[in-house]
Amino acid sequence: MKYTASFRIWHWLNAIVILGLVGTVLLRKSFLSWRTNSEIIMTKLSDIGVEIFKEDAVTIAKAIRAGMWEWHIILGYALAFLVVYRIALFFFDKSKREDFGSLELHKKGVKVLYYILYAAIIFMTISGFSMYLHEELGLAEATVKSIKELHELAYNYFLIFIPLHLAGVVIADIREEHGIISTMINGKTKDKF
Numbered sequence: 001m002k003y004t005a006s007f008r009i010w011h012w013l014n015a016i017v018i019l020g021l022v023g024t025v026l027l028r029k030s031f032l033s034w035r036t037n038s039e040i041i042m043t044k045l046s047d048i049g050v051e052i053f054k055e056d057a058v059t060i061a062k063a064i065r066a067g068m069w070e071w072h073i074i075l076g077y078a079l080a081f082l083v084v085y086r087i088a089l090f091f092f093d094k095s096k097r098e099d100f101g102s103l104e105l106h107k108k109g110v111k112v113l114y115y116i117l118y119a120a121i122i123f124m125t126i127s128g129f130s131m132y133l134h135e136e137l138g139l140a141e142a143t144v145k146s147i148k149e150l151h152e153l154a155y156n157y158f159l160i161f162i163p164l165h166l167a168g169v170v171i172a173d174i175r176e177e178h179g180i181i182s183t184m185i186n187g188k189t190k191d192k193f
Helices: 005-029 034-047 054-092 105-132 141-174 180-186
Strands: none
Touching (some): 005 054, 005 141, 141 180
16 A cells, blocks of 8 residues: 555654643543642642642642643644544545455454544544533533543543554554555555565
8 A cells, every 4th residue: 555645644643643642641640640649749748747728739730730731732733633634635635545345354344443543533623622612612511521521431442542553553564564664654665575
């Protein structure tokens, strides 16, 4: 398969943005968790003789991660741009595409996973902006909460897709699609032996 420069640029920018978005969520749920960090703040301050209210510790813990969460929003805008870019590529890109009906079962399954990925990316973009702009959209808190739950549920698809994609590409490059990785980097196909 040969990929145009436009598609390869989209692919690598999309990879960077999605990894950045996933990374900010992983940080939010681990090292920068306000629950954990507020407890650490209270404990460490108590150790040196300073007592603060839990609410103040929570405020400080949330302030520590605020900059990281701003990156999540910036990357969300980048993802929205990349969604529009990918839709345009669907109509205008000249990358060689294989007809779905001619694919073997395994490749059909892989293609379906990519379609699910695209749907998940579109959903994450729309739901993310719905939460971010909920006041401007006039959404009720209960609606925002439901959107957030679905947004976080869809996030799990990326946690599954990313390692499967990386492993699948490496395995495909080793087994039957020699040069698929370098093709996505430089656009040149490797001659089959």
